[in-house]
Amino acid sequence: MLELKITDGALGVRPPVTKPHPGFYFQVGEEHFRKLIDDHYEMIRNSDIAFLFPVNDEEDFAAAKKHAADFLIQICGGPDYFAQTRGEPRMVGRHAPFRIDEHGRRRWLEFYAVLLPKLEDEGINPEYIQSFWDYLDVFSIWMINTPTH
Helix, strand or coil, X not given: CCCCCCCCCCCCCCCCCCCCCHHHHHHHCHHHHHHHHHHHHHHHHCCCXXXXXXXXXXXXXHHHHXXXXXXXXXXXXXXXXXXXXXXXXXXXXXXCCCCCCHHHHHHHHHHHHHHHHHHHHCCCCHHHHHHXXXXXXXXXXXXXXCCCC
């Protein structure tokens, strides 16, 4: 059974991160993986964290989805699309212009918590899904750059 618990995060904390099991990417497959990211972004589109994303410009929003998918595919052991098109990830720096607080991080994770159990229903190994969640949960703490009010 999946444990999609959100770890408490705080500004300036950078816990050690373990990359997801590569089996996650290979079981899901690239097309379905990209759909997962697309579905995640579509949930964000009308949410209280939409302001963190270019939701009012379809071209920029599509590019943001592609960059996110490319990054996560690479992190999960798939092709290094992100490095080929964007260079080194340096995600903390890339997210610096956006005011990400603990609330925003939690909301971002909550949308994945809705989507990931569906993968288990589709036959994806729950251990692989859990490893992907664990990565998102911990690495997202690194993105917090604004105190929560």
